[in-house]
Amino acid sequence: MIEKKKGQVRMMETLAIMFIFFILVAMGMGTYYGFKKSSIIQEREDLFAKKAIDVSIKVSFMPELACTRGEAELKSNCIDVNKLIHLKDLMKDKEFQDYFFDLFSYANVTVEQIYPEKKEYVIYEFPKPNWTEVSETPFVVVLKDDKKTIGNEHRFGVLHVEVFR
Amino acid sequence: MKNRKKKGQVQIQFNWIFILIAGAVILLFFVGLVVKQKGVAEQGIRTEILTALKPIITAEAFSEKTKIVVEVPDEEVFFHCTDDVSNYGIQKAGVAIDTPITPIFAPESIMTTKMVSWSLPYQMPYKVMDLLIVSAINNKYYVLGDETKFRTELINFTEEFNFDEINSGEYTSLDPGDNFRIRMVVFGSTNNVFTENGGVIPKKLAAMGKKLSGVLIDKKETINGATLTFYENEYSSIGNSGTWVSNGEIDTIGFSSMGAKDSVLYGAVFAESKDSFECNMIKVFTRMNLLNKVYEKKMKTVEEHFGNTGNNDCTKFLEQLGGAGIDSFMADLQDKVGTCVSALKVCDVLGSGEWGAKKLQSTNQGLLGQGCMRIY
Known part of the structure; x- marks a missing residue:
């Protein structure tokens, strides 16, 4: 009888050890996946x-917008108003x-032209239907209007880009 | 006594069976975890490559003449361009990123730890867009044939790539070595290895199969552009032999870039085949079609400005575009661009002193020289 009980106790011991082992493994995995998820x-x-x-x-280097120098080279961060x-x-x-x-x-x-006078040009408008988040990036640019006299052709502006998800 | 012995025997055996089962379960659990993590790590590597490529394709396509060398994990990356589909991706992953806008001149696939990209502007006469060239340090380019200005320029400006000049004698003893792909770039008709000796490819090179390709560039020094003939290796495992077979010819004289470097010829050196080259050039002309509409409106603004300021000296340059004026000139140019989109073989937008991009360039130079408001 005592031997039977000893055997049963041993069996329960083994099962308990295995149970705790798997609990520890599960806790380790849970922690790892928690860190992975946040990263x-x-x-x-x-x-x-x-x-x-x-x-x-992409917008600031578009040939459809960028200033040129009279050769075919584009000027960076410069938008041709015309x-x-x-x-x-x-x-x-x-x-x-x-x-x-x-x-x-x-x-x-x-x-958005901010100097000398305020003007706004909406080039592209395509928000995502039912969007939940928007990320905006402002980018300072120079605007050039060749119709103006030399010395007065440059303006300051901001390129606003919003992307959606 | 007998009962107790039997009970003991059963207990011991049961213990061992229990240990075996428990051990197997634990082992299977960890093996499963490792296999799953391996799959996740592989997916991570592929994402890393695509993430590394995306800014190259974004930034390169919009900032010209820059070369970027990027270290990437050693996975096979494909670049594909046909009439309906244009994309790049990881061969094994089965995931591709579409590139309907950016022209990418690259081999069909690259497998390397160092990828090299280079963007060159296409100008006609104003900048239309950048042509993106992508290759790898383990893609070998052998240059042979006539000495031309473009050949010298090609060697001088492709240091980051893997170019070598050889002669026809060296061609017969070429060994692929560790190179993933080999491209033969032949200038002119002398030493034309594609047709000499019946186009038979040396055995060591022939064994590369589809990873060996070539282009013949027949360029006249006084003319922009060249006649391009693309070749592929028709390999037969019986006899381990290969023959050069042409997969098409294109004349770029009517549309080669007017810039300091002929980006179209550079594209032809790096493009896998005639189809890939054509497909990417069509992207350029699709963009040009839209860009010309912007410039047409700007030209009218320029014309109006001269009228408002009474500047007849400037107006006369615009009048040189043709009797019927800007509308007619641009309509004709757009018509030519439309032909380039549908039939590149007969594409001619360059024009001459009387029409086309050359006429636009001379008009703009006249306006620039006179201190007038320019078209570009």
Whole structure:
């Protein structure tokens, strides 16, 4: 009888050890996946913010907007006002909308002139339906109007890019 | 006594069976965990490659003449461009990122730890967009044939890539070595290895199969552009032999870039095949079609500005575009661009002193020289 009970106790001991072992493993996995989840969420946020920067870079280097020097070279961070005005109107065409959607996806792109006078040009407006989050990147740019006399052709502006998810 | 002995025997055996089962369960659990983590790690590597490539394709496509060398995990990356589909991705992952806008001139696949990318502007006459060239340090480019200015420029400006100049004697003894892909770039018709000796490829090179390709660049020094003939290796495992077979010819004289470097010819050096080259050039002309609409409106603004300021000296340059004016000139140019999109073989937007991009360039230079408001 005593031997039987000894055997049963041993069996229960083994089972208890295994149970605790698996509990510890589960706790370890839970902690690991908790850390992994928070780093994935952080990475997702970084990529979302980066998306706005990517769109800003694309806009500032667009031949449809960028200033040229008389050769074919583009000037960086400079927007030709005379192209900007026409691109703003042409963006209402479906052909332009479809093409630039492949480039910008769900985003709003606005050029705001802040000096000498305030003006706003909405180049591209395509917010995501039922969007839940928006990330905005402002980018200081120079606007150039060749119609003005030399010395008066430059303006200051801000390129606003909003991306949605 | 007998009963007790039997009970003892059963208990011992039962213990061992229990230990075996418990041990197997624990082992299976950890093996399963390791296998799962391996899959996650592989997926992570593939995501890392695609994440590393994306900024190259974004930034490179929009900042010209820069070369970027990127270290990537050693996975096979494919670049695909046909009429309907244009994308890049990891071969094993079965995941691809679409690239409907950016022209990427690259081999069909790359497997390397160091990827090299280079963007060059396409100008006609104003900048239309950047052509993105992607290759790897283990893709070998052998250059042979006539000495031309473009050949010298190609060697001088591709230090980051893996270029080597050889002669036809060295061609017969070439060994692929560790190179993943080999591209033969032949200039002119002398030493044309694609047709000499019946186009038979040396055995060691032939064994590379589809990873061996070539392009013949027939360029006249006085003319922009060249006649390009693309070649592939028709390999037969019977006899381990290969023959050069042409997969098409294109004349770029009517649309080669007007910039300091002919980005179209550079694209042809790096593009896998004629189809891939054509597919990417069509992206350029699709963009040009839209860009020309912006410039057409700007030209009218320029014309209006000259009228408002009474600047007849400037107006006369715009009048040189043709009797019917800007509308007619641009309509003709757009018509030519449309032809380039649908039939690259007969594409001609460059024009001459009387029409096309050359006419636009001379008009703009005239405006620049006179201190007038320019088209670009």
